[in-house]
Amino acid sequence: MNERELRTETYVPNEDNIYVCRCEEVTVGDIKRAIAAGADSVRALKLRTHAGMGVCQGMTCRRNIEKMLQEQKIDLDLCHSHSQRFPVRLLNAGDFTKVLEEAEEDEEGGCP
Amino acid sequence: MTTDIIVIGGGIIGSAIAYNLTKRGKRVVLLEKKYLVNGASASCDQGILLQSKAPGDHLRLAIYSMEMYKGLEKELSRELEFSQKGYLVLIENEMELKTMEDVVRQQNACGLPSEIISAEEAMGLQPGLNRDAIVAAAFCPWDGEVNPYMTTFAYADRAAEMGAVIKTSCPVTGLLIENGQVKGVKTPEEVIYAETVVNAAGAWAPFIGQMAGLDIPIKPRRGQVYITEEVPKFVHKGAINARYIVAKHHPELLKNDTSKKAKLGVGISLTQSFKGNVLFGASREFVGYDASNTLEGLREVLANATHLVPGLKRLNIIRTMGGLRPYPPDSKPLIGYVKGLPGFFMAAGHEGDGISLAPATGKLVADLILDGHTDVPAAESFDVNRFELMKENG
Numbered sequence A: 001m002n003e004r005e006l007r008t009e010t011y012v013p014n015e016d017n018i019y020v021c022r023c024e025e026v027t028v029g030d031i032k033r034a035i036a037a038g039a040d041s042v043r044a045l046k047l048r049t050h051a052g053m054g055v056c057q058g059m060t061c062r063r064n065i066e067k068m069l070q071e072q073k074i075d076l077d078l079c080h081s082h083s084q085r086f087p088v089r090l091l092n093a094g095d096f097t098k099v100l101e102e103a104e105e106d107e108e109g110g111c112p
Numbered sequence B: 001m002t003t004d005i006i007v008i009g010g011g012i013i014g015s016a017i018a019y020n021l022t023k024r025g026k027r028v029v030l031l032e033k034k035y036l037v038n039g040a041s042a043s044c045d046q047g048i049l050l051q052s053k054a055p056g057d058h059l060r061l062a063i064y065s066m067e068m069y070k071g072l073e074k075e076l077s078r079e080l081e082f083s084q085k086g087y088l089v090l091i092e093n094e095m096e097l098k099t100m101e102d103v104v105r106q107q108n109a110c111g112l113p114s115e116i117i118s119a120e121e122a123m124g125l126q127p128g129l130n131r132d133a134i135v136a137a138a139f140c141p142w143d144g145e146v147n148p149y150m151t152t153f154a155y156a157d158r159a160a161e162m163g164a165v166i167k168t169s170c171p172v173t174g175l176l177i178e179n180g181q182v183k184g185v186k187t188p189e190e191v192i193y194a195e196t197v198v199n200a201a202g203a204w205a206p207f208i209g210q211m212a213g214l215d216i217p218i219k220p221r222r223g224q225v226y227i228t229e230e231v232p233k234f235v236h237k238g239a240i241n242a243r244y245i246v247a248k249h250h251p252e253l254l255k256n257d258t259s260k261k262a263k264l265g266v267g268i269s270l271t272q273s274f275k276g277n278v279l280f281g282a283s284r285e286f287v288g289y290d291a292s293n294t295l296e297g298l299r300e301v302l303a304n305a306t307h308l309v310p311g312l313k314r315l316n317i318i319r320t321m322g323g324l325r326p327y328p329p330d331s332k333p334l335i336g337y338v339k340g341l342p343g344f345f346m347a348a349g350h351e352g353d354g355i356s357l358a359p360a361t362g363k364l365v366a367d368l369i370l371d372g373h374t375d376v377p378a379a380e381s382f383d384v385n386r387f388e389l390m391k392e393n394g
Helices: A003-007 A028-036 A042-049 A062-071 A093-108 B012-023 B057-070 B072-076 B094-109 B119-125 B148-161 B202-210 B242-249 B295-308 B310-314 B351-370
Strands: A019-021 B005-008 B028-031 B087-091 B115-118 B136-140 B165-167 B174-178 B181-186 B191-193 B196-199 B219-230 B238-241 B269-272 B277-280 B316-327 B334-337 B344-348
Touching: A019 A028, A019 A062, A028 A042, A028 A062, A042 A062, A042 B148, A093 B295, A093 B310, A093 B316, B005 B012, B005 B181, B012 B028, B012 B148, B012 B344, B012 B351, B028 B148, B057 B072, B057 B351, B072 B148, B087 B094, B087 B119, B087 B242, B094 B115, B094 B136, B094 B242, B115 B119, B119 B136, B148 B165, B148 B351, B181 B196, B196 B202, B196 B351, B202 B219, B202 B316, B202 B344, B219 B295, B238 B242, B238 B295, B295 B310, B316 B351, B334 B351, B344 B351
Parallel strands: B005 B028, B005 B196, B028 B165, B087 B238, B196 B344
Antiparallel strands: B087 B136, B115 B136, B174 B181, B181 B191, B219 B277, B219 B316, B238 B269, B269 B277, B334 B344
16 A cells, blocks of 8 residues: 555555454454354453453453444343453562562561 | 264363364264353463373373374364473472472383483573572473463364354253263253263363262362563473472372461462463462452462562563362362263363363263273273262262
């Protein structure tokens, strides 16, 4: 595609090539194929495509993926609940170690 | 609906069984109460470990399974992220070293090329180990890794392509038993008739057994693990604690250890995915069907891992996981037709060995159902009928 074509207002990218999950680089096409293969919930899609498994843990893509499931007439109420696991946001292992050690000292010190 | 064989459970074991039976021309329906790879197969590390198997029948089966893994990507025409780079077993004290020397001798007698190496040699293989934390290590170049999700989906998808019916979100609500013989299963939507029903429900296998009045001695054993963001090459050799092997084969040696670490069965399971996420664990706890993460568990797992590999503290955690291993009383899976209940076949109880043993289990189950015998080694050692499953009044 040349520069002029890129600038024309009528240019529409192929929907299937749009990234839904940026962290794991999962496209609309990947999600569509996973739904076709039988994935019927956010977690089933995640296991098949890795969408939502990356650094942001689905915070960016989850809503869009739910919308895609609804568009496929998959009832979200029937989907199995998708739990968020600790730590939800990126957490440095060294920082967490310090927090845990301090908490343990407090416990041992018998603080109220 | 009528079919030849019903497989209950959409983890790596059920999927491998469905694939092997379909490949041999049988009509198969796989029923999964939630979605494929929902249970232990999705909450585990990616090791295909030989060093962790009890020297003897268990190890022979694992070596056979590893041989099958070598050709599996070609057979299933799928990338499975398989590799065979070897694993380290980190030895922390003289008691563990003595036990491991004995274990390695027995492994060598089974043909496994494992060896005890010095702490310095171990650090050459995996830079970043804490020199003060280990006295030696065991190393086996045959240990490998594979992506558990990709492998399960590959088995299930190939089975489906060859004609198997894979039904997810489809719980089994009852077994159809006529004249003391299992004839099929009930689901919320329909009754499905089959000549054989295979219970491959992992940690949930006892619930299926109860439907037939069977007392299946499998218990859920929780594991808690951490996953970090993607980083450049960090894990050069996967690693486990020698304590894990000692606990498995010589629990009596640890009975006086009252530390939280021992109570929670904590051992590092250090590995790194193809994309770069570092995974480390893991606890081994009996807490019923509770797969949640706990502060106590996460604290002990992190303390153990960062003691052995201090550089883990630099990494950022994106997620923790909890999963339930199907624990059998003698570490070995329960495989075979249940005596006294024709039509009912057990294939569960792999505990932490499901990924390692899936290819061999898939072939073993198909052989036993279709031929009544198998060339898979040591098969008789895993016979489900070593346990009395029929309840006394049943």
